[in-house]
Amino acid sequence: MMSSPSFSPVRRAVCAVTAGPQRAAAWLVSSKGLFATSHAAVGYHTEVEVENESGDSRPARVVWVDLAHDLAILLADGALPRAAEPMAPLTLREVPSVKTGDRVFLVSALAGRGLRIEPASVCAAPKSSAGDLMDVDAPAVGPAGGPVVDADSRAVGIIVRSSISQSRAPSGRALVLPAAEIRSALRVLEAAPDLAKRTPVYRCPTCVTQFIPDHDVCLSCGTWLPHPFPPSRAHPIAERLVRDALASAGMVANRARTGPTTWHVTAHPPGGEAVPVRLVLSGDRTTFALRAPVAIAPKADREALYRLLLTINDQSAGPFRLSMSDDRVIAVFAQPIAMLTGATFPQTLLGIGEVAEHFRKILHEGFDAAPLNTLADPPDW
Amino acid sequence: MHCTTCGWLLPAGLRASCAACGGDDTPLPLVDNQRPLGREGDDEPSLQAARDAWSNGEQGRAIAAAITFEAAPRAFTSPHGPGWVAAVGSVPVFAVLDVVGALLFLEVPVVRLPQTKRVGVLRAALALCDETLSCARAVLRLDLLVLRFSARVDALSPALIRSLAREIAQIASKLQQQLSYMFDARPAIPEQGVLSAWDRLGRAQALPALAPPSFGPPVSQPNSGRPSSPSSSRAPISQTPTPPSGLNRPITLRLSIPPSLAAASVEDSDLPAILAPDQADERPLAPTMPPPPSRPPMEVPPSRPSMLPSALPNVPALGLRPPFPSTSAMRAISQSEVDAVPPTRRPPPLKPSQETATPEGRLCDLLRQALSLATALSFQQKPHTMLLLVRAAVYRAVHDHHQNVTNAVDYLFRATRSVTREIWTARTDAGRPVPVAEPALAVFEQVVASRAQLPREKQAQIEPWTSAAQAKEHLGKYLTEIELAPADPSLRYYLALGALCELVTRTRLPAPTDQRLREIIAYAQRDGTKPVVIELMMTALRKIVSG
Numbered sequence A: 001m002m003s004s005p006s007f008s009p010v011r012r013a014v015c016a017v018t019a020g021p022q023r024a025a026a027w028l029v030s031s032k033g034l035f036a037t038s039h040a041a042v043g044y045h046t047e048v049e050v051e052n053e054s055g056d057s058r059p060a061r062v063v064w065v066d067l068a069h070d071l072a073i074l075l076a077d078g079a080l081p082r083a084a085e086p087m088a089p090l091t092l093r094e095v096p097s098v099k100t101g102d103r104v105f106l107v108s109a110l111a112g113r114g115l116r117i118e119p120a121s122v123c124a125a126p127k128s129s130a131g132d133l134m135d136v137d138a139p140a141v142g143p144a145g146g147p148v149v150d151a152d153s154r155a156v157g158i159i160v161r162s163s164i165s166q167s168r169a170p171s172g173r174a175l176v177l178p179a180a181e182i183r184s185a186l187r188v189l190e191a192a193p194d195l196a197k198r199t200p201v202y203r204c205p206t207c208v209t210q211f212i213p214d215h216d217v218c219l220s221c222g223t224w225l226p227h228p229f230p231p232s233r234a235h236p237i238a239e240r241l242v243r244d245a246l247a248s249a250g251m252v253a254n255r256a257r258t259g260p261t262t263w264h265v266t267a268h269p270p271g272g273e274a275v276p277v278r279l280v281l282s283g284d285r286t287t288f289a290l291r292a293p294v295a296i297a298p299k300a301d302r303e304a305l306y307r308l309l310l311t312i313n314d315q316s317a318g319p320f321r322l323s324m325s326d327d328r329v330i331a332v333f334a335q336p337i338a339m340l341t342g343a344t345f346p347q348t349l350l351g352i353g354e355v356a357e358h359f360r361k362i363l364h365e366g367f368d369a370a371p372l373n374t375l376a377d378p379p380d381w
Numbered sequence B: 001m002h003c004t005t006c007g008w009l010l011p012a013g014l015r016a017s018c019a020a021c022g023g024d025d026t027p028l029p030l031v032d033n034q035r036p037l038g039r040e041g042d043d044e045p046s047l048q049a050a051r052d053a054w055s056n057g058e059q060g061r062a063i064a065a066a067i068t069f070e071a072a073p074r075a076f077t078s079p080h081g082p083g084w085v086a087a088v089g090s091v092p093v094f095a096v097l098d099v100v101g102a103l104l105f106l107e108v109p110v111v112r113l114p115q116t117k118r119v120g121v122l123r124a125a126l127a128l129c130d131e132t133l134s135c136a137r138a139v140l141r142l143d144l145l146v147l148r149f150s151a152r153v154d155a156l157s158p159a160l161i162r163s164l165a166r167e168i169a170q171i172a173s174k175l176q177q178q179l180s181y182m183f184d185a186r187p188a189i190p191e192q193g194v195l196s197a198w199d200r201l202g203r204a205q206a207l208p209a210l211a212p213p214s215f216g217p218p219v220s221q222p223n224s225g226r227p228s229s230p231s232s233s234r235a236p237i238s239q240t241p242t243p244p245s246g247l248n249r250p251i252t253l254r255l256s257i258p259p260s261l262a263a264a265s266v267e268d269s270d271l272p273a274i275l276a277p278d279q280a281d282e283r284p285l286a287p288t289m290p291p292p293p294s295r296p297p298m299e300v301p302p303s304r305p306s307m308l309p310s311a312l313p314n315v316p317a318l319g320l321r322p323p324f325p326s327t328s329a330m331r332a333i334s335q336s337e338v339d340a341v342p343p344t345r346r347p348p349p350l351k352p353s354q355e356t357a358t359p360e361g362r363l364c365d366l367l368r369q370a371l372s373l374a375t376a377l378s379f380q381q382k383p384h385t386m387l388l389l390v391r392a393a394v395y396r397a398v399h400d401h402h403q404n405v406t407n408a409v410d411y412l413f414r415a416t417r418s419v420t421r422e423i424w425t426a427r428t429d430a431g432r433p434v435p436v437a438e439p440a441l442a443v444f445e446q447v448v449a450s451r452a453q454l455p456r457e458k459q460a461q462i463e464p465w466t467s468a469a470q471a472k473e474h475l476g477k478y479l480t481e482i483e484l485a486p487a488d489p490s491l492r493y494y495l496a497l498g499a500l501c502e503l504v505t506r507t508r509l510p511a512p513t514d515q516r517l518r519e520i521i522a523y524a525q526r527d528g529t530k531p532v533v534i535e536l537m538m539t540a541l542r543k544i545v546s547g
Helices: A008-013 A163-168 A179-191 A236-248 A302-315 A345-367 B045-055 B059-066 B118-129 B158-183 B259-268 B359-378 B383-401 B406-415 B438-449 B468-484 B489-506 B511-527 B531-546
Strands: A014-019 A022-030 A034-038 A047-051 A057-066 A071-076 A103-110 A114-124 A134-139 A147-149 A155-160 A173-178 A257-259 A262-267 A275-281 A287-296 A321-325 A328-336 B074-077 B082-088 B091-098 B103-112 B137-141 B144-152
Touching (some): A008 A114, A008 A147, A014 A034, A014 A103, A022 A103, A047 A071, A103 A155, A173 A179, A236 A262, A236 A287, A262 A345, A275 A345, A302 B118, A302 B137, A302 B144, A321 B118, A328 A345, B045 B158, B059 B082, B059 B091, B059 B158, B082 B158, B091 B158, B103 B158, B118 B137, B359 B438, B359 B489, B383 B438, B383 B468, B406 B438, B468 B531, B489 B531, B511 B531
Antiparallel strands (some): A014 A047, A022 A034, A034 A071, A047 A057, A057 A071, A103 A147, A114 A134, A134 A173, A147 A155, A257 A262, A262 A275, A275 A287, A287 A328, A321 A328, B074 B082, B091 B103, B103 B144, B137 B144
């Protein structure tokens, strides 16, 4: 019978990562404040937050990425998140190499939800070739980027999940990049004199030519780049319109994309707080909508609230409208996709931010409705 | 090194040619395409007429053609401007072109709120608003649930309008079915049918105290209470969902018409008397017929002569048009192109003199008005105002009549150039000698005496305003002098209209601003010297100057 391991080293190393609307797990791999995580999980965001199990959150930056292996390295800006025990890097286990049938544990983390540890068995050990992935018999639960540890809490690899690895993953099982790949990256980074100033360089996995996140395909070899949500080739007009509209507001579509038909953007109404806005395309890509959180509907006075919202929609909300989704009041701007232009998008974005903020106050005063600050679902496994 | 023609390896050395095709390494002249954007459906053959009208700036006609499905839509006149009821299947879609706000509304009444399950209906309506697929929103007007879509006209196209009309009808039909079966709501569509009167859309309720300041309607609408019967319902309120400040508007000269003024004009139109369904001006619109202009229906009782379209023949076609000299492409809407109201319901027709029925006659009439106002001014020792009056007359003539009475207008412009070269105001030019207006007035009399039949004249060279600052400076002087002028509504009307005509004649404005200004001019020409008209023009001028 296998003894139950103490996961204390894991708890001291693993953090949850918030990168814009995206979530990831990361773990400390170096005493220099370097964390390993999945590139696909953090996307093309460079400014992230790391949060430990105790809830302490600190800023961090992406300093290195390897798209071919879906690996990203973060550097904490200043101090590490604090807890009862100080953070310490996990030990990387490269030898003895993992064998098929070995017992391992998949670790993930979610901001506000702590850690999740699942036992698994190695189904297929990595071959000798570099970059080969390890297959385990457990599904990937929670965001990618967490470590896979053995019974001694040594990291044997990192859970990766990207468009590349997913295509090879059998039915949602977690795929694990061996720790040797992380070690290779650390050798370079720990010796770098300008670590604090490093910025990630994205290279095409096929031809290693450098690219910027704006591009969908490599300008050198023409292959599609590994974006977490690649553009739909069946709807080129909609893709182009969204790209141009976001560019007019100073945003990169591939960086803001959070799903096949969703983008996360931010409105900055003058004198107000930043309002998160979600750009959504309909399934057939004929319409687009901007959605901004307003308030949480109170339990009582629903009829009066509904009547007010529908009356506001008539003459008092301008081109925007108020809607209900579950218990949430949301400001919506929906139009045919052909009307999405860069000439008007920045003002529309600003407008929906103002509307959301305005009606947030109105509904709080009139109905004691709690403000709603995000459209993202609460984190859950 | 590889051949740029076929890709084969080139031998070493300068100017090496390809062994396979004879090419070399000279880069091919590749150029990126411009943004490949085509609006879906814009090449639909049945929309050719709509596209032609749209490209000519005749948006009303284009809208009518775009929403022609099985049958031509019925036209009506709403407080905002021309409107149509189109039948999409069995669903009536109401389209209204708000000429002041440059907005298009599509509305479909869906259901009346039931008693028992009304909250469920409200909730379902709000859930519909949350759907990305629907561009229309659900709105509530007392017990009537209406689907509504609004957008700036300049952001639309005929294909989009048609698509939106279809979409809103489809959603309304499904929603009505859902709400009727699930919540016992009474359908509004069968009750009204495609022959519905437009005022059956219910009475909109503005909430100025709750609306965001950037586009909320500032005018408080009186609460109508509950309608006693459908026929007693009043028109939809004209508070248009003006986009946030700056939206869709290139910032060269900013012009925003306060919704309060738009609303005031609606109230001033005294529409209730003509809103009764049995009197509504609704009839099939021939596809080639232009939309009715934004004017009150002709069922106005004779006791209100001010409501008659006295200036109708001078109303230019609505829509986008380039500034002068292309202004000559403008044409007036002839009476035959205006709503052909059934003879039995038509009010006593205007009987213009033979002279005012011709372009020359109308120019003479314009100059006579100026001479009449000048006579009154001459008793008040207002030389600066007198000069401004001359200026207003000249630019109104250029704006309104240059196309049809070219020689007379060119002569008028040239002969009065000495007093229209700049603007003198009593406030800033108090101690400065100003030219006398009498020679210019003599020119007016000369043109009138010749009935505007003048020999060929060299085309007037109108100096354009090349910057917003320049335009604002001139209009600022204009505004100052108008405010110092005697408080005669006819005089203020004449001057303010002259200022707007000069602005659109001498500037190349952003399309929305230009369109809006032209609509204001058309509106002013239509409704004459009403206080609300004068206030609308003055507000527009103030907004531009304060820009």
